[in-house]
Structures are given as structure tokens and as C-alpha cells.
Amino acid sequence: MTKSKAAEPTIFGASIFHPDEWQARLELAACYRIFAMLGWTEMIFNHISLRLPDSVSDGTLQFLINPFGLHYSEVCASNLLRIDASGKVIDASRYKPNPAGMVLHQAIHQGIQQAHCVMHTHTTAGVAVASVAQGIEQHNFYGAQLFERIAYHDFExxxxxxxEGERLLKNIGDRQAVVLRNHGLLSWGVSIPQAFAILWTMQRACEIQYATASLGQPIPVSDEVARQCAAEALQIDPSFGAGRDMFDALCRQVDRIDDSYKI
Ligand SMILES: [Zn+2]
Incomplete structure (x- = not known):
């Protein structure tokens, strides 16, 4: 994404935030605006969270999350909440986090070292596919790329x-694409772009599966072909940027529409 410090909050000319925290805030706020642009919103609910680097947190778990009560289109870099390992807000804020969902994000950040970013949606296609026994099938271009990569967690x-956190972590294992049965989709990644690329692939798989079901039976994709698709899914592969190019393109699109998240 475009780096900008122009609107960074200051007190008497000094930055309020550590430079690494400000960059993390900018990227996460851009991600909220991307979700809003794509329609991946659920009123004021759902979350995207990002672990802060050790340079900011001194090696302790701290993550950023959206303030409860704001639509994703209202989230900006400075109003994101910084949360500690116990779930408490670190900095003074007029906002609170939403306790529902914090459990999910906190558990995953705490339990999976590589889970720097966690995303969760309630899109219609996502909840619909999460609510059928077969879950995400391998019988379309996107579902095939997720073959043997999806974890399932039963609705509680x-x-x-x-x-619930312990059971969730046990069910996730090391899989980054997670279907919360009867509930929605979730992904985690080493970065925002990687988590985004995984969630986008899941979302597209669900949309196509949902549309195909209205037409009839899908043409089956064999395990062999699906396994190859999953191995060659470049948008998830770290050696191909793990979603960075796609995410940056969407940041530029958001910037052309409304760059007010940079304050
Ligand atoms: Zn949810």
C-alpha cells in the first residue's frame, strides 16, 4: 500500500504512535475499507485483527481491532483499538471492542504464533455454505484451490x-482457511495480504458453489486435480508474494474512492 504519514496524529509535533504501529494501523484500516468496498460487512459487527510487531509490543501479544459501533467504512488508522493478551484496551479510547468475536481473534492470536492477521465474515454465500454438511466443495475453480486446506469448527x-477457544484451536490445527459451521468464514495469515488472499478464495468458492447449486449438480473435480490446484494456488503462495500484489491493487482502488482511513 502507499505509505503516508501526512495525516499521522501528533502532539506538539511528536508522533503519538510508534512508526511501526502507525504503518500497521494504516494497512489494517485500508483492509477494513476494502471489505466495505467489497460488501463483506455485517452492519457494525465482525472483525479483522492484526498483531503488532515486537518493536511495538516488546514481544508481548498486542493486536489491533475495530472499535465497536462503527461501520467498516468509518474505521481509520487512529480509531483502531490496541488490545493486550488479556483482551483489555491498552490506550484510552471512547470506543470499546465487541466482546463477541474478540474470543475468536484473541484465541487464534494467542494460540497460533504465525497468525498475525485474523479475518472473519458473515457474507451470505459464506454463511450459506458454512450451513450445509458438505461445507466448501472442490468442484469449482476456487474450491479446488482450497482442497485439504480447510478446517471446520462446529457451531457453539x-x-x-x-x-470455546481451545476447541477452536484444536479444530484449526495449522489450516489457515476455517469454516465456522452455521456461522461464517475465517482466515488467518502471516500478514494482512495473505489472510486476505485466503479469505477471498474462500468467498469466491462459496459464491460459485452457491450459484452452481441453484443450477444443478456441479461437474465433479477429482481429488488429484483439486490437490494440484491447491498446490499451484499462487495468490496464497509466499514465493509469489502471498497476496501482496492483489491487496496493494485494492488499496489503490480504495484510495481513489476515499482515503479518509489514513487519519
Ligand atoms: Zn461471527
Missing amino acids: GITLHPE
């Missing part, structure tokens, strides 16, 4: 209870 109600 609204995710408010910390004890």
Missing part, C-alpha cells in the same frame, strides 16, 4: 465464551 452459539 455466539462466540462469547473463552473455553
Whole structure:
């Protein structure tokens, strides 16, 4: 994404945020605006969270998340909340986090070292496919790329209870594409672009599966072909940027529409 410090908040000319934190805030706020642009929003609900680098957190777990009550189109770099390992807001803010969903994000950031970014959506296609027994099938271009890469977690109600975290982590294992049954989609990644690339692939798989189901039975894709597709899914592959180019293109698109997230 385009780096900009022009609108960074200052007190008497000094930056409020560590430079690495400000860059993390800019990228995460841009991601919220991308979700809004794509229609991956659920009123004021759902979350995208980002672990802060050790240079900011001194090696402790700290992550950024959206303030509860704002639409994704209202999230900006400075109003993101910084949360500690116990789930408390670190800096003074007029906003609070939404406890529902925080359980999911906190558990994954704590339990999976590589989970720097966690994303969760309730899109219609995502919830629909999460609500059928077969889950995401391999019988379309996008579903095939996720073959043997998807974890499933059974529905336990609204995710408010910390004890669900252990079961969630056990079900996720090391898989970065997660279907929360009867609930929605979730992805995690080493970076925002990687988590985004995975979630986008899941979203497209669900949309196509949902559309195909209205037409009839899909033409089956064999395990062999699906496995090859998954191995060659470049948008997820770290050696091909792990989604960085795609994410940066969307940041530029957001910037052309409304770059007010940079404050
Ligand atoms: Zn949810």
C-alpha cells in the first residue's frame, strides 16, 4: 500500500504512535475499507485483527481491532483499538471492542504464533455454505484451490465464551482457511495480504458453489486435480508474494474512492 504519514496524529509535533504501529494501523484500516468496498460487512459487527510487531509490543501479544459501533467504512488508522493478551484496551479510547468475536481473534492470536492477521465474515454465500454438511466443495475453480486446506469448527452459539477457544484451536490445527459451521468464514495469515488472499478464495468458492447449486449438480473435480490446484494456488503462495500484489491493487482502488482511513 502507499505509505503516508501526512495525516499521522501528533502532539506538539511528536508522533503519538510508534512508526511501526502507525504503518500497521494504516494497512489494517485500508483492509477494513476494502471489505466495505467489497460488501463483506455485517452492519457494525465482525472483525479483522492484526498483531503488532515486537518493536511495538516488546514481544508481548498486542493486536489491533475495530472499535465497536462503527461501520467498516468509518474505521481509520487512529480509531483502531490496541488490545493486550488479556483482551483489555491498552490506550484510552471512547470506543470499546465487541466482546463477541474478540474470543475468536484473541484465541487464534494467542494460540497460533504465525497468525498475525485474523479475518472473519458473515457474507451470505459464506454463511450459506458454512450451513450445509458438505461445507466448501472442490468442484469449482476456487474450491479446488482450497482442497485439504480447510478446517471446520462446529457451531457453539455466539462466540462469547473463552473455553470455546481451545476447541477452536484444536479444530484449526495449522489450516489457515476455517469454516465456522452455521456461522461464517475465517482466515488467518502471516500478514494482512495473505489472510486476505485466503479469505477471498474462500468467498469466491462459496459464491460459485452457491450459484452452481441453484443450477444443478456441479461437474465433479477429482481429488488429484483439486490437490494440484491447491498446490499451484499462487495468490496464497509466499514465493509469489502471498497476496501482496492483489491487496496493494485494492488499496489503490480504495484510495481513489476515499482515503479518509489514513487519519
Ligand atoms: Zn461471527
